[in-house]
Amino acid sequence: VTNRTFTMIKPDAVANGHIGAILDDIIKGGFKIVAMKYIQLSPEKAGEFYAVHKERGFYGELVSFMSSGPIVAAILEKDNAIEDFRKLIGATNPADAAEGTIRNKYAKSIDANAVHGSDSDENAQIEGSFYFTAFERF
Numbered sequence: 001v002t003n004r005t006f007t008m009i010k011p012d013a014v015a016n017g018h019i020g021a022i023l024d025d026i027i028k029g030g031f032k033i034v035a036m037k038y039i040q041l042s043p044e045k046a047g048e049f050y051a052v053h054k055e056r057g058f059y060g061e062l063v064s065f066m067s068s069g070p071i072v073a074a075i076l077e078k079d080n081a082i083e084d085f086r087k088l089i090g091a092t093n094p095a096d097a098a099e100g101t102i103r104n105k106y107a108k109s110i111d112a113n114a115v116h117g118s119d120s121d122e123n124a125q126i127e128g129s130f131y132f133t134a135f136e137r138f
């Protein structure tokens with residue numbers, strides 16, 4: 001499914017009141033919402049989601065941050081979704097994120113970087129399926 005990506009609005013952006021503004025940027029960016037939920041990950045679930053980063057130095061921080069408060073998880077649809085969404089959110093480190101991107105506007109640090117965006121079609125598929133069943137996609 002080359003026209004879909006997966007995103008999370010992370011605990012920092014939720015806590016700072018940016019859910020509405022970020023969803024507005026996403027929709028104005030031409031993305032259709034296929035699935036969406038507001039939930040808090042347990043540390044176990046966050047660890048499972050980020051298992052691919054298990055050996056990285058930032059894994060512990062990442063898991064504890066991502067389970068620290070509620071998030072918004074969503075599957076998004078648009079032509080060229082992976083690449084276009086990564087352009088819309090900007091670089092992983094907000095210090096490097098281009099002017100006007102979501103991370104440039106709403107993120108504070110590389111950990112508290114406001115949003116997640118899948119890096120490949122394969123990961124978008126895996127990540128979306130972590131949260132949503134077929135009956136929760138429209």
Ligand code: CMP
Pocket residue numbers: 053058062092110111112113115116117
């Ligand atoms: P995300 O793409 O959601 O998934 C992995 C997260 O780890 C990434 O966003 C960052 O928030 C966080 N992170 C912390 N340190 C690093 C790093 N050095 N390189 C990449 N990601 C990092």
